[in-house]
Amino acid sequence: MIAALIDGKKIADEIKAEVRESSEQFRAVRGIIPGLAFVLVGDNPASQSYVRMKGKACEEMGFHSVTERLPADSSEKSILDLISRFNKDTRLHGILVQLPLPKQINEEKIITAIDYRKDVDGFHPVNVGRLVLGQKCLRPCTPAGIQELLVRSGHDPAGKHVVIVGRSNIVGKPVLNILLQKQQGANAVVTIAHTGAGDLSRYTLQADILIAAMGNPGCITGLMIKPGAVVIDVGSNRIPDPVAKSGYRFTGDVDFPSAVKVAGAITPVPGGVGPMTIAMLMKNTLEAAMTLYQ
């Protein structure tokens, strides 16, 4: 048995095409162009690359975007001042502070300072709370992208047992709180396992849908997967690779060669969850624009 590949790139392109179309209609009717601001502090190469990719997506969508670069030794106050300015700027509907921030900066304080209606990352406590309560909110991009990936690839989680490995604030916890809701594209029984679990396979082997999001390269092997299960690999681990031109390559949290022989369907890395995150960011930016200045 060889698992079917879930093509995240293709599904992300579908979503981006929908966003572009809705955005053009919205512009025609209301005269508003969605605008997204990026805050990039320091010169972490991975962060620079992410912001570049997101900026490029904004161009594809016809969105307005600005990128503000601040030095690595910036004060908390200078970042808060910038956010305050962006909060008031009516041409901007989304504000994305690229994480991680340098050590001297309190991330919690920075994220909470963003107007939650412009929090297109869905990290503000008000958005997190509303998500849990089943209220309208901006939802975090990767978890919302995982839900879209499942539904659009024909693996509706309703009534299924979803097992998530990893309890981060940006993936594990929000995807849990999305998939357990009594809503379309959710309504799953959900288990969240993590480093405190002891033997992980006690849980992973139960999964109809297994979501690996612990940031541990190749940790989930074929032996830990129930035959026929759907496997979503959220890992994006940069590991050294002397053969690659760059000297490294990206690998997931799932050991693909053994998993592909057991799973029924699986996302590749790269080309699985990654592209979905950017597509959902575009969707959130349009949504913020549509609701913010009505």
Place this chain on the structure above:
Amino acid sequence: MIAALIDGKKIADEIKAEVRESSEQFRAVRGIIPGLAFVLVGDNPASQSYVRMKGKACEEMGFHSVTERLPADSSEKSILDLISRFNKDTRLHGILVQLPLPKQINEEKIITAIDYRKDVDGFHPVNVGRLVLGQKCLRPCTPAGIQELLVRSGHDPAGKHVVIVGRSNIVGKPVLNILLQKQQGANAVVTIAHTGAGDLSRYTLQADILIAAMGNPGCITGLMIKPGAVVIDVGSNRIPDPVAKSGYRFTGDVDFPSAVKVAGAITPVPGGVGPMTIAMLMKNTLEAAMTLYQ
């Protein structure tokens, strides 16, 4: 085998004694008496009885308390005005709007209007979000009480498989988000099951700790429990009882007679989770008083 009884009344009394002592020290040092306001809309007998019990607990603690009664046909504005007044009142550190509210009132709007620092029920989106993110917050009383009950009865959830049945905003979802955290008294693998689950016993039989919180009298029978498991019954269902003087009695979501023969430990109804809710409300009120006007 007969399960050990987990005595919620006794543990709640321990917590209330601790709260009273800390409160007296706080008063001696800072001159502040914790104050709690109750908002009771309409004349639902159960709501009246709950508010009476909570008010009595405030008296025991030596707290200041006020109860504002509004008619069932009150407007949303009149409740919002009252909350706005309580938000500003420096003698009050907690505001509790007894739910459910009459149909013409938007509960979400009312709860969100409470200053989240006075939200001793822990229902405000900011508190819910912070809870999920692992940040300091006021935590909902019943879920926090369940955690205390487990820890103080010698059943630390760390490393255990906790299965919750029921996904309400006031019990299932918050107890899930408390017990999965990498924190003392938590760090459990948690599964949340519900009406969308199909056969519930597929999940309940896996539980080292089973939390029944679906509001379905006697739904969890002994056959659905793993031998030796810890069973927490959050149900408090009023059912007719011709033998009782009042004409009704309270029963849990667990079928006690069959469960007690299989479980290792179990909470009774009444006298299990119920008393914990009020004890934790007192604890939250003291905590709000200690942090609010520093």
